[in-house]
Amino acid sequence: MSDLVPNLALGFSVAFSAQNVLLAFTGCLVGTLIGVLPGVGPIATITMLLPVTFGMEPTGAIIMLAGIYYGAQYGGSTTAILVNIPGEVTSVITTLDGHEMARQGRAGVALGVAAIGSFFAGTFATLVVAALAAPLVRVALLFGPAEYFALMVAGLAFAVVLARGSVPKAIAMILVGVLLSSVGTDLETGVERMTFGWAPLSDGIDFAVLAMGVFGFAEVLRNLDVNERRDVVKKPIGRLLPTRDDLRRSVAPILRGSLLGAALGILPGNGAVLGPFASYTLEKRIAKDPSRFGRGAIEGVAGPESANNAGAQTAFIPLLSLGIPPNAVMALMVGAMTIHGIVPGPLVMTKNPSLFWGVIASMWIGNLMLLVINLPMVGIWVRFLEVPYRLLFPAILLFSCIGIYSVNNSVSDVFLSAGFAVAGYALLKLGFETAPLLLGFVLGRLMEENMRRALAIARGDLAHIVQRPISAAFLALAVIVIAMAILPAVRKRREEVFVE
Amino acid sequence: MTRTARISWKLLLPLTAAAVLSAGVARAAYPERPITMIVPFAAGGPTDVVARIVAENMSRTLGQQIVVENVAGAGGTTGILRGAQSAPDGYTIMMGHMGTHGAAPAVYPELKYDPTKDFAPIGLAAGTPILVVARKDFPAKDLKEFVAYVKANSEKLNEAHAGVGSVSFTTCSLFNSLLGANPTRVVYRGTGPALNDLVAGQVDYMCDQIVNLVPQIQAGTIRAYGVALPARSPALPEVPTTVEGGLPEFQVSAWNAVFAPKGTPPEIVKKLSDALRKALADEGTRKRLLDLGGDVSNVAAQTPEGLQKLVESEVARWNKVLKATGQAK
Numbered sequence: 001m002s003d004l005v006p007n008l009a010l011g012f013s014v015a016f017s018a019q020n021v022l023l024a025f026t027g028c029l030v031g032t033l034i035g036v037l038p039g040v041g042p043i044a045t046i047t048m049l050l051p052v053t054f055g056m057e058p059t060g061a062i063i064m065l066a067g068i069y070y071g072a073q074y075g076g077s078t079t080a081i082l083v084n085i086p087g088e089v090t091s092v093i094t095t096l097d098g099h100e101m102a103r104q105g106r107a108g109v110a111l112g113v114a115a116i117g118s119f120f121a122g123t124f125a126t127l128v129v130a131a132l133a134a135p136l137v138r139v140a141l142l143f144g145p146a147e148y149f150a151l152m153v154a155g156l157a158f159a160v161v162l163a164r165g166s167v168p169k170a171i172a173m174i175l176v177g178v179l180l181s182s183v184g185t186d187l188e189t190g191v192e193r194m195t196f197g198w199a200p201l202s203d204g205i206d207f208a209v210l211a212m213g214v215f216g217f218a219e220v221l222r223n224l225d226v227n228e229r230r231d232v233v234k235k236p237i238g239r240l241l242p243t244r245d246d247l248r249r250s251v252a253p254i255l256r257g258s259l260l261g262a263a264l265g266i267l268p269g270n271g272a273v274l275g276p277f278a279s280y281t282l283e284k285r286i287a288k289d290p291s292r293f294g295r296g297a298i299e300g301v302a303g304p305e306s307a308n309n310a311g312a313q314t315a316f317i318p319l320l321s322l323g324i325p326p327n328a329v330m331a332l333m334v335g336a337m338t339i340h341g342i343v344p345g346p347l348v349m350t351k352n353p354s355l356f357w358g359v360i361a362s363m364w365i366g367n368l369m370l371l372v373i374n375l376p377m378v379g380i381w382v383r384f385l386e387v388p389y390r391l392l393f394p395a396i397l398l399f400s401c402i403g404i405y406s407v408n409n410s411v412s413d414v415f416l417s418a419g420f421a422v423a424g425y426a427l428l429k430l431g432f433e434t435a436p437l438l439l440g441f442v443l444g445r446l447m448e449e450n451m452r453r454a455l456a457i458a459r460g461d462l463a464h465i466v467q468r469p470i471s472a473a474f475l476a477l478a479v480i481v482i483a484m485a486i487l488p489a490v491r492k493r494r495e496e497v498f499v500e
Numbered sequence: 501m502t503r504t505a506r507i508s509w510k511l512l513l514p515l516t517a518a519a520v521l522s523a524g525v526a527r528a529a530y531p532e533r534p535i536t537m538i539v540p541f542a543a544g545g546p547t548d549v550v551a552r553i554v555a556e557n558m559s560r561t562l563g564q565q566i567v568v569e570n571v572a573g574a575g576g577t578t579g580i581l582r583g584a585q586s587a588p589d590g591y592t593i594m595m596g597h598m599g600t601h602g603a604a605p606a607v608y609p610e611l612k613y614d615p616t617k618d619f620a621p622i623g624l625a626a627g628t629p630i631l632v633v634a635r636k637d638f639p640a641k642d643l644k645e646f647v648a649y650v651k652a653n654s655e656k657l658n659e660a661h662a663g664v665g666s667v668s669f670t671t672c673s674l675f676n677s678l679l680g681a682n683p684t685r686v687v688y689r690g691t692g693p694a695l696n697d698l699v700a701g702q703v704d705y706m707c708d709q710i711v712n713l714v715p716q717i718q719a720g721t722i723r724a725y726g727v728a729l730p731a732r733s734p735a736l737p738e739v740p741t742t743v744e745g746g747l748p749e750f751q752v753s754a755w756n757a758v759f760a761p762k763g764t765p766p767e768i769v770k771k772l773s774d775a776l777r778k779a780l781a782d783e784g785t786r787k788r789l790l791d792l793g794g795d796v797s798n799v800a801a802q803t804p805e806g807l808q809k810l811v812e813s814e815v816a817r818w819n820k821v822l823k824a825t826g827q828a829k
Contacts, residue, residue, distance in 0.1 A: 203578075
């Protein structure tokens with residue numbers, strides 16, 4: 001800890017070189033752009049830009065690639081707010097209230113709060129990474145398969161709570177999501193499950209394919225329903241900067257979101273995806289009037305957006321200090337570092353201090369860049385909404401198709417996505433929320449794999465999962481959360497009865 | 501950014517020169533446009549890294565850019581199938597590996613290509629040696645003790661691997677079958693998470709490519725027992741080989757090799773093969789591969805004929821090993 005100041009000073013001296021600042025700027029700009037294009041995620045972009053970095057020195061290359069990653073996270077939220085398409089898993093939640101705000105003509109405020117929250121969370125997470133990278137990894141190592149299984153169960157319990165409307169419908173959607181996640185070749189036996197012998201399904205369904213179908217395309221279909229008359233277009237764009245009242249409402253959610261996101265981001269099993277969900281659930285639970293959520297509550301944007309950004313950064317902790325990537329983007333970072341002759345691992349901090357601290361310092365610079373790039377450009381993004389929908393939707397469809405294709409260079413993914421679009425549209429019409437489905441999908445696979453691992457290690461003894469203190473705590477949390485979800489419903493029904 | 505710009509100019513100059521020269525000839529010589537190299541795994545993995553390093557040098561020799569396209573899926577067989585079915589004109593080549601051109605026929609009964617018949621082999625690129633590693637408090641000080649302990653207690657042990665058909669799975673199948681061991685095999689989605697649980701001591705041992713393990717071994721968070729090669733690896737000179745450790749039968753490397761679709765004209769195969777050998781002989785490229793723990797010692801297999809022999813012997817070997825462990829279908 002006492003080394004923190006000289007270490008950060010070293011980092012900033014590296015990151016503030018003209019070349020590295022320029023690279024951070026380029027990365028953030030490119031990242032924001034691709035984040036805004038629906039479907040083209042950071043993985044595809046980093047893959048495409050990897051060869052460009054061959055000629056650079058490693059620190060600059062990593063700084064630029066990291067910039068793309070944060071930029072894309074932020075850009076993904078922009079599309080979530082404006083066109084209801086989550087660019088990344090972590091911006092699924094932002095669609096709930098962010099897009100609702102856009103429909104009410106408050107798109108500018110939603111984008112502004114997202115930018116401010118992200119900047120604060122980014123600054124906070126940079127400090128966390130700098131101060132606690134090494135000790136926190138030891139905590140993360142306490143998480144074995146049993147703990148992950150329990151964490152995922154708790155995550156699914158959150159999913160029930162955050163759904164709007166009927167609880168049984170939400171549970172049904174989660175289960176469908178879990179079911180979809182089990183499609184594909186079984187890792188343990190190599191047997192294909194629910195693929196119907198169709199080769200493109202043998203590796204399971206890609207998140208991007210499912211999300212684009214049930215969220216993106218289905219939203220386009222729904223908007224076409226309303227006969228060219230998209231309610232958003234008629235509404236004034238509204239101010240770009242949040243009002244004093246908005247800020248007052250957002251401060252606490254930003255603080256809580258940053259803490260939650262940073263904590264969950266450290267977990268090596270891609271815990272970062274849980275951050276925004278956890279933050280949203282928390283805000284909704286402690287709100288004086290939970291019914292505002294899902295109807296354009298600014299807290300529902302501020303909290304998850306901060307959690308999202310904090311988690312994106314603390315996800316670097318397992319990579320930089322253990323050399324073990326927690327998610328696909330980080331795995332790509334490992335590849336990028338390896339190509340540059342630096343094998344990420346516990347020794348990077350001592351062997352390449354200027355790279356290690358330079359990358360950390362550049363995180364903060366990257367966040368500053370995002371604020372600088374995005375606040376003045378909020379107006380441009382919002383203007384997207386003024387484009388007549390008949391012009392906008394073919395463009396969205398086109399970019400989405402390109403984006404899906406670029407994930408695996410596969411045409412069948414595009415068709416699969418079209419199929420999910422029809423299903424997603426039908427679900428919307430029948431009053432089912434698709435967010436719990438997506439969450440069930442993301443967490444279901446992790447839950448199944450970890451449960452099987454835990455049981456294999458314990459030779460089939462279920463008690464093993466319940467007896468370990470951390471997993472027991474998460475399972476208890478899940479039970480409490482579910483109980484809380486059901487109780488108010490019971491209470492409300494009682495009240496209705498009383499009124500009658 | 502300026503450095504990148506300078507380098508792309510360096511690349512562009514010979515390109516322009518080549519373009520001017522070839523314009524004078526009646527029929528342009530191969531290659532006259534960029535070549536696609538299909539890597540059947542996600543970007544950033546060991547095969548992808550080897551492919552990108554080799555492709556960069558080959559591009560300079562051929563005077564055309566080799567563009568790496570990652571087509572992941574089904575243990576690499578999706579990308580290889582696409583490569584095998586593309587036009588045999590030398591503009592689509594692929595980076596196959598031990599799994600796709602060795603173990604795949606035993607693991608995937610409905611495999612739609614035959615590694616020994618449906619390709620025009622170009623040459624072996626680089627292998628990454630396989631290492632047996634265990635959690636850091638494993639009660640064995642060397643490979644001999646490790647082998648004895650695993651033999652005696654295998655039912656109680658947990659071995660981590662990255663899914664049926666993966667390198668860690670197939671190579672550890674060989675290891676287990678040599679020992680007659682029957683551990684509980686715990687599956688992970690990728691070797692990263694598996695390694696995480698090995699560092700945390702949740703599982704007991706695993707087999708994996710050296711490139712993934714070097715930093716953990718140097719930091720002392722896991723223990724290395726043996727490199728499955730005849731000679732020690734320059735990336736980890738302190739780790740003995742399986743020959744030294746008394747298990748010489750455990751010889752295996754996750755090799756990566758360049759293939760073209762069957763029917764590619766022999767003069768194009770020769771041109772590609774020459775470019776590949778030139779890349780592997782290049783000091784800089786060689787050093788980058790060695791730094792990763794890569795192995796470029798099998799010179800015999802760097803030719804089309806040598807690679808064909810390697811593929812045939814590997815398909816036969818894995819068929820036997822995986823059948824014996826009951827994993828082949």
